[in-house]
Amino acid sequence: MQNTWDVIVVGGGTAGLPCAIFAARRGAKVLLLDAADKLGGALHLAQGQLSAAGTKVQKARGISDTPDEHFADILRISKDTVNHPLVRLAVDNAAETFDWLMDCGFEMVPEHPVEGRAHEPYSKQRYYWGVDYGRSLVKVLVAQVQPEIERGAVTLRLSTPVEALDMENGTVRGVVVGKGDAREVIRGRNVVLTCGGYAANPEMFSALNGLPLFGQGAYPHSQGAGITLGLSAGGYLRGAQSYLSNFGVILENDRYPSPIFGRFNTYPNQRQPWEIYVNTHGRRFIREDEPSVDAREHALLAQPGLRYWIVFDESIRRAAPPQMADRTREDIAALFDRHPMFVKADTLAQLAARMGVPAAALADTVATYNRGHNDGRDALGRAHMPRPLSDGPFYAVKHQGTSVTSTVGLAVNHVLQLIQDNGAPIPGIYAAGEILGAGQLMGSAFCGGMMGTPALTFGRLLGDKVLQFA
Numbered sequence: 237m238q239n240t241w242d243v244i245v246v247g248g249g250t251a252g253l254p255c256a257i258f259a260a261r262r263g264a265k266v267l268l269l270d271a272a273d274k275l276g277g278a279l280h281l282a283q284g285q286l287s288a289a290g291t292k293v294q295k296a297r298g299i300s301d302t303p304d305e306h307f308a309d310i311l312r313i314s315k316d317t318v319n320h321p322l323v324r325l326a327v328d329n330a331a332e333t334f335d336w337l338m339d340c341g342f343e344m345v346p347e348h349p350v351e352g353r354a355h356e357p358y359s360k361q362r363y364y365w366g367v368d369y370g371r372s373l374v375k376v377l378v379a380q381v382q383p384e385i386e387r388g389a390v391t392l393r394l395s396t397p398v399e400a401l402d403m404e405n406g407t408v409r410g411v412v413v414g415k416g417d418a419r420e421v422i423r424g425r426n427v428v429l430t431c432g433g434y435a436a437n438p439e440m441f442s443a444l445n446g447l448p449l450f451g452q453g454a455y456p457h458s459q460g461a462g463i464t465l466g467l468s469a470g471g472y473l474r475g476a477q478s479y480l481s482n483f484g485v486i487l488e489n490d491r492y493p494s495p496i497f498g499r500f501n502t503y504p505n506q507r508q509p510w511e512i513y514v515n516t517h518g519r520r521f522i523r524e525d526e527p528s529v530d531a532r533e534h535a536l537l538a539q540p541g542l543r544y545w546i547v548f549d550e551s552i553r554r555a556a557p558p559q560m561a562d563r564t565r566e567d568i569a570a571l572f573d574r575h576p577m578f579v580k581a582d583t584l585a586q587l588a589a590r591m592g593v594p595a596a597a598l599a600d601t602v603a604t605y606n607r608g609h610n611d612g613r614d615a616l617g618r619a620h621m622p623r624p625l626s627d628g629p630f631y632a633v634k635h636q637g638t639s640v641t642s643t644v645g646l647a648v649n650h651v652l653q654l655i656q657d658n659g660a661p662i663p664g665i666y667a668a669g670e671i672l673g674a675g676q677l678m679g680s681a682f683c684g685g686m687m688g689t690p691a692l693t694f695g696r697l698l699g700d701k702v703l704q705f706a
């Protein structure tokens with residue numbers, strides 16, 4: 237058995253790094269363990285959108301904003317489906333986290349903050365991106381932890397997954413790393429689980445979310461190890477009722493989880509739709525120019541298999557702006573000859589057969605849409621209808637709702653201590669980050685920045701204020 241650490245941080249990513257940095261600055265002897273061979277976790281892949289109200293950047297730009305307004309926006313966007321105390325803790329402390337990042341040299345996109353991009357907009361400009369997405373955050377966090385490692389306050393062990401917790405009479409005393417002869421028990425006064433979500437683990441994803449993991453977009457080490465560890469300590473899970481997928485991506489193939497190929501631009505505020513969206517029954521399910529991204533996502537949630545086809549004809553293909561931001565019209569046309577998610581046919585009936593949807597339903601859907609176009613009155617209320625779908629060949633591109641983050645997470649109390657289902661804290665163990673699940677912080681919605689910012693903030697709070705050392 238090894239010596240006792242003040243804090244054992246399990247996972248050196250978004251939440252774990254600030255925890256280790258701030259605990260070390262308070263004089264703690266910190267052990268930082270990570271399963272990966274590098275620090276930074278999901279931030280290497282993430283967009284890294286953050287949200288914080290009352291920041292120095294906002295004040296400098298004359299934007300008046302408060303955590304109360306941020307909280308009210310989250311209740312509005314999530315339709316009050318979030319965990320109030322956790323969201324309160326996150327928004328009340330987000331500005332201090334963001335200001336700290338800026339003081340450390342975080343490179344923000346110069347025209348930010350903005351009200352929103354990708355998700356339902358906030359009522360205030362409180363949305364910040366790094367110039368290099370999540371990697372801008374990795375740069376800052378690694379630069380801050382490095383001196384702590386060099387002066388010996390933080391001991392870092394990479395490629396060291398925690399396999400189990402060391403427990404004694406219901407108290408967490410440390411962690412176990414290595415297996416067989418290499419098995420090591422490491423003791424610590426505080427164990428902090430910051431080892432991320434489970435969105436790269438198809439079995440856990442389907443067990444907790446009740447549907448398959450269709451796409452592979454999560455950090456490969458997001459295997460849900462922390463969920464297993466937390467449950468083994470007596471913790472329990474929250475948020476299962478809140479699953480929501482994005483509005484669809486194009487997968488490489490039908491073998492789940494499949495790599496993600498790309499997506500059509502389905503944001504009407506960036507590109508008005510010329511196409512129609514058709515579910516596996518061959519029916520439209522939303523007005524394609526629905527302005528609310530949340531409404532579009534919830535409409536997709538109700539569709540079989542969380543999938544739909546984007547359908548158009550030759551005249552639209554020729555006239556509409558390209559549907560993919562990074563490809564020309566010709567690049568996209570070429571995909572219909574080689575990509576399994578892009579199908580093309582001379583007639584609608586043949587197209588339906590290639591899509592695997594009922595031909596009569598697709599014919600009726602297109603005829604109804606065309607009538608609506610001619611009458612200027614769409615059955616689903618769509619306003620932007622530049623052309624009917626009448627000239628073959630016809631085209632369809634399959635889109636699949638999927639997730640890159642975890643909805644379900646461990647229950648914690650107001651100081652981020654793991655709790656049992658009777659509310660009693662489990663001594664010696666805390667949790668922060670995606671391990672708490674999107675369902676608690678964003679409810680049944682995507683609230684901009686409300687995964688990355690709470691992860692950073694809760695990690696900071698644990699290291700700076702919550703954890704008690706000898």
Ligand SMILES: Cc1cc2nc3c(=O)[nH]c(=O)nc-3n(C[C@H](O)[C@H](O)[C@H](O)COP(=O)(O)OP(=O)(O)OC[C@H]3O[C@@H](n4cnc5c(N)ncnc54)[C@H](O)[C@@H]3O)c2cc1C
Pocket residue numbers: 246247248249250251252269270271272274275276277278279281282283284285286396397398399430431432433453454455457458459461462640641668669670671684685686687688689691
């Ligand atoms: C593509 C993508 C885009 C996203 N975009 C946004 C966004 O724009 N805004 C937003 O708010 N959120 C976004 N998110 C979500 C957000 O980035 C994550 O929820 C957040 O970074 C997770 O932080 P974390 O500290 O919990 O986990 P991570 O940052 O993933 O850190 C966990 C660490 O634990 C390590 N680990 C795993 N298992 C073990 C183990 N057994 N022992 C030791 N270490 C272990 C991992 O290797 C990893 O380094 C996005 C996520 C993805 C994947």
